[in-house]
Amino acid sequence: MHIHRWVFILSLVFFSVMVQADSGLAGVTWHIEAIAEDQPFRQHVDDPIALSNWQVLDQPSHVLTQGFSASAYWLRLSLENLQERPLSAVLMIEVPWLDYIDVYQAGYDESMQRLAAMGDLRPYQRANFAFTFPKVEVVIPAGQSYLYLRVESQEALIVPIALVSPQQHTEVAIYQGVYFGLLYGGLLIISVYNVFLFLIFRNRDNLYYVLFVATFILGSASYNGLLYHFGLHQYPKVATEIHPHLFFLYQYVGLIFISRLLNIKNDYPIVYKLIKGFAGLLVITHIVMIAVNSAYFSQTVSVVTSGFYGLVLFSTCVYIFGKRGLTSVLATYGVFSSLIGTLITTLTVVSVVPYTFATFRSIEFGFVIDAVLLSFALAANKKYMFKVRERMQTYLLQQENLKKIELEALVKERTENLESVNQKLTRLAVTDELTQLLNRSGGNTSLQDSINCYYRYNRIFSIMMIDIDFFKKVNDSYGHQVGDAVLVAVAKIIKDSVRACDVCCRWGGEEFLIVCPESDMAGAKRVASEILTKVRESKMHPVETITLSIGLAEVKPGDDINSVIANADSQLYRAKTEGRNRISSVVESS
Numbered sequence: 001m002h003i004h005r006w007v008f009i010l011s012l013v014f015f016s017v018m019v020q021a022d023s024g025l026a027g028v029t030w031h032i033e034a035i036a037e038d039q040p041f042r043q044h045v046d047d048p049i050a051l052s053n054w055q056v057l058d059q060p061s062h063v064l065t066q067g068f069s070a071s072a073y074w075l076r077l078s079l080e081n082l083q084e085r086p087l088s089a090v091l092m093i094e095v096p097w098l099d100y101i102d103v104y105q106a107g108y109d110e111s112m113q114r115l116a117a118m119g120d121l122r123p124y125q126r127a128n129f130a131f132t133f134p135k136v137e138v139v140i141p142a143g144q145s146y147l148y149l150r151v152e153s154q155e156a157l158i159v160p161i162a163l164v165s166p167q168q169h170t171e172v173a174i175y176q177g178v179y180f181g182l183l184y185g186g187l188l189i190i191s192v193y194n195v196f197l198f199l200i201f202r203n204r205d206n207l208y209y210v211l212f213v214a215t216f217i218l219g220s221a222s223y224n225g226l227l228y229h230f231g232l233h234q235y236p237k238v239a240t241e242i243h244p245h246l247f248f249l250y251q252y253v254g255l256i257f258i259s260r261l262l263n264i265k266n267d268y269p270i271v272y273k274l275i276k277g278f279a280g281l282l283v284i285t286h287i288v289m290i291a292v293n294s295a296y297f298s299q300t301v302s303v304v305t306s307g308f309y310g311l312v313l314f315s316t317c318v319y320i321f322g323k324r325g326l327t328s329v330l331a332t333y334g335v336f337s338s339l340i341g342t343l344i345t346t347l348t349v350v351s352v353v354p355y356t357f358a359t360f361r362s363i364e365f366g367f368v369i370d371a372v373l374l375s376f377a378l379a380a381n382k383k384y385m386f387k388v389r390e391r392m393q394t395y396l397l398q399q400e401n402l403k404k405i406e407l408e409a410l411v412k413e414r415t416e417n418l419e420s421v422n423q424k425l426t427r428l429a430v431t432d433e434l435t436q437l438l439n440r441s442g443g444n445t446s447l448q449d450s451i452n453c454y455y456r457y458n459r460i461f462s463i464m465m466i467d468i469d470f471f472k473k474v475n476d477s478y479g480h481q482v483g484d485a486v487l488v489a490v491a492k493i494i495k496d497s498v499r500a501c502d503v504c505c506r507w508g509g510e511e512f513l514i515v516c517p518e519s520d521m522a523g524a525k526r527v528a529s530e531i532l533t534k535v536r537e538s539k540m541h542p543v544e545t546i547t548l549s550i551g552l553a554e555v556k557p558g559d560d561i562n563s564v565i566a567n568a569d570s571q572l573y574r575a576k577t578e579g580r581n582r583i584s585s586v587v588e589s590s
C-alpha cells in the first residue's frame with residue numbers, strides 16, 4: 001500500500017540521520033566510568049574528587065539514565081586520547097531539558113577547571129545551547145584524562161553524551177536541522193493541506209486534525225527544547241514547567257479528534273461514555289497536578305497518563321476496527337504506532353529501555369506515522385461518508401418507489417371499489433327495491449332506447465302496461481306485507497314469462513311496464529296472455545286469486561315515449577272498465 005511505502009521511506013531517512021549523528025570522535029575512546037549521587041540545589045561543588053560515594057559502573061556507557069530523580073548526579077568520564085597531541089572536541093548532552101549541567105576538567109595535578117555551567121534553568125546566555133543541545137568545547141590532552149559532569153533536573157535525568165570533533169559537531173547540527181525540518185516540515189505540510197481541505201469542504205474534522213497535529217508539534221517542540229530556544233528563552237522556568245500541560249492538551253485534543261473521526265458519539269454511545277469518563281479522569285489528574293505543584297510529580301503524572309491515553313485510544317480503535325471501512329483500519333494502525341512510540345520513549349526516559357537515538361525519538365517516529373495515517377483516515381472517512389450517503393439515498397429512493405407502487409395499487413383498488421360502488425349505485429338508481437325489476441326511471445330509459453332504435457333501425461316494439469286488479473282490497477284484507485309478497489310474486493311471474501331481451505319495470509304501485517323489442521302487437525299479446533293465465537292460476541296464499549288487467553300498444557310512426565305509454569294506458573283503462581282480468585289492445589280486446 002502507498003501509505004506504508006511512504007512511512008517506510010520517512011522512517012529510513014530518520015534512521016540514517018540517527019546513524020550519522022551517533023558517530024564518534026576519531027582517535028579518542030571514552031566512557032562514563034563512575035557516578036556519584038549528590039544533593040540537589042548545590043550549584044558550587046568544585047571538588048568532585050572529594051566525594052566519597054563514587055560508584056564505578058560495571059558497564060562502561062555513553063549515557064546516564066536515572067529516570068525521574070530529585071538528586072543531582074556526578075559523572076566521571078574517562079578519556080583516552082590515542083594521538084600524541086591534544087585534540088579539540090565538542091562535548092554535547094543530547095537532551096535539551098536538563099536544568100543544570102556543570103562540566104569540569106581535571107588537570108594532571110588533580111586541579112579542577114570548570115569548563116561550562118549550562119542547562120535550561122540557567123540564564124539563556126549562559127545555557128550554552130547549540131542547536132537545541134547544550135554543548136561545551138573541550139581540549140582533550142594526549143593520553144588518559146578525566147572530565148567531570150554534574151547534572152541536575154526536575155525532568156527525566158537522562159544524560160546521553162556525545163563527544164565529537166568540531167567538524168562533526170557542525171554535521172550533527174545539519175543532521176539535526178534535517179531531522180527537525182523533516183519532522184516539523186512534514187507535519188506542517190499535512191496541517192496546511194488539511195486547512196485547505198477544511199476551507200474547501202467545510203468539514204470541521206480537518207480543523208480538529210490540524211489542532212491535534214499542532215498540539216503535538218507544540219509538545220514536541222517543548223520537549224526538544226525548541227520552545228525554550230525560539231520563544232521562551234527569557235522565561236526558562238515557564239519553558240520547563242509547560243511540558244506536562246502540553247502533554248495534557250495533546251491528550252484532550254487527541255480524544256476529541258478520534259471521537260469525531262470515528263463518529264463514536266452517535267455510533268458507539270457506550271464507548272463514548274467510557275472516553276468521556278477517561279477525559280474526566282484526565283481533567284481531575286491535571287487539576288491535582290496543578291495543585292500539588294511539584295515538578296517531579298507533574299513529569300511523572302504526564303508520562304503515566306499519556307500511556308493510559310494511548311491504551312484507551314488504541315482499545316477504542318481495535319473495538320471499531322473494520323466497522324467504518326478503511327478509516328477505522330488506518331486510525332487503528334496510526335494510534336498503535338503512536339502508542340508504541342510513546343511507550344518506547346517513556347521506557348527510555350525512565351531507564352527501562354537503553355538510550356539510543358531511535359528509542360529516544362520513538363515518540364516522534366510514532367507520531368509522524370500516526371499523523372500520516374490519520375490524514376489518510378480523514379480522506380477515507382470522507383469517502384466512507386459519501387458512500388453511506390449514497391447508500392442512504394438509494395435506500396430512500398427505493399422506499400419512495402415502493403411507496404409509490406403501494407400507493408398506485410391502493411389507488412387502483414380504491415378506483416375499482418369506487419367503480420363497483422358506482423355500478424351498484426347506478427343499478428340501485430334504476431332498480432325497484434321490492435321486486436328487483438327496473439324502476440320507473442329505468443323503464444323510461446329503456447323505452448327511450450327502443451324509440452330511438454325504432455327511428456334509427458326501424459325496429460318495432462310493443463309495450464304492455466300491467467295492473468293488478470283490486471289490489472287495494474288485498475292490502476286492506478291481508479295487510480301491506482301480504483300485498484308486498486303478491487307484488488314480488490307477480491313480478492317474478494312476469495320476469496319468468498318474458499324473453500331475456502324484454503325489459504320489465506315496476507311503473508309504480510301495483511303497475512308494471514314491459515317493453516318487448518322486435519315484437520308486434522300479436523307477439524306481445526301472446527306473452528300478455530301467458531302472464532295473465534299464470535298469475536290467475538298461481539297460488540298466492542292467503543289471497544284466493546289475483547287477476548291482472550293488461551293494456552297493449554305497438555309503436556307506430558310519429559310516436560314518442562309519451563304517446564306509446566298513453567296508448568297502452570288507455571288500453572289498460574279499457575281493460576279495467578270492461579271488467580278486468582283481460583288484455584286490451586288498439587285493434588281488439590279480449
Ligand SMILES: Nc1nc2c(ncn2[C@@H]2O[C@H](COP(=O)(O)OP(=O)(O)OP(=O)(O)O)[C@@H](O)[C@H]2O)c(=O)[nH]1
Binds near residue numbers: 473482
Ligand atoms: N302492499 C303494497 N301496496 C301498494 C304498493 N304500492 C301501491 N300499493 C297499493 O296498491 C293499491 C292500489 O289501489 P287502487 O289504485 O285503488 O287500485 P286497485 O285496488 O288495484 O283497483 P283497480 O286497479 O281499479 O283494480 C293502493 O291501496 C296502494 O296503497 C306497494 O309497494 N305495496
